[in-house]
Amino acid sequence: MQMPTDRPPADSGSLPDRVRAALADRSPREVPMFGGISFMIEDRMVAAARRDGDLLLRIDPAQHDRLLALPGAKPAMMGPTRPMGDNWLAVDGVGLEGAGLEAWLAHALEHHAAQTPPR
Numbered sequence: 001m002q003m004p005t006d007r008p009p010a011d012s013g014s015l016p017d018r019v020r021a022a023l024a025d026r027s028p029r030e031v032p033m034f035g036g037i038s039f040m041i042e043d044r045m046v047a048a049a050r051r052d053g054d055l056l057l058r059i060d061p062a063q064h065d066r067l068l069a070l071p072g073a074k075p076a077m078m079g080p081t082r083p084m085g086d087n088w089l090a091v092d093g094v095g096l097e098g099a100g101l102e103a104w105l106a107h108a109l110e111h112h113a114a115q116t117p118p119r
Contacts, residue, residue: 061086
């Protein structure tokens, strides 16, 4: 029997609420950054829910081209003309539908787990 929880399912609500619910078991710290709310785990940014509805992800640069080919993915930009580099990827709302949010967060969390913790 599944027990009810006091947090909303990760597929309902605004993007910040959905990210918050999906990462709740990791106790992320929220910081206003990158035009939205960034979610920090162990003092390192994993993702940001941007005001424009995109999800910004910090990813393994070796996976950038492969992930960029997936539905909803696009290069992350700082402003209209400045690419953020291969460590970053943006995902639009289409790519975040259904289980898409959790799948994208899994890529960011995998990269996070592989990094050396800050001193």
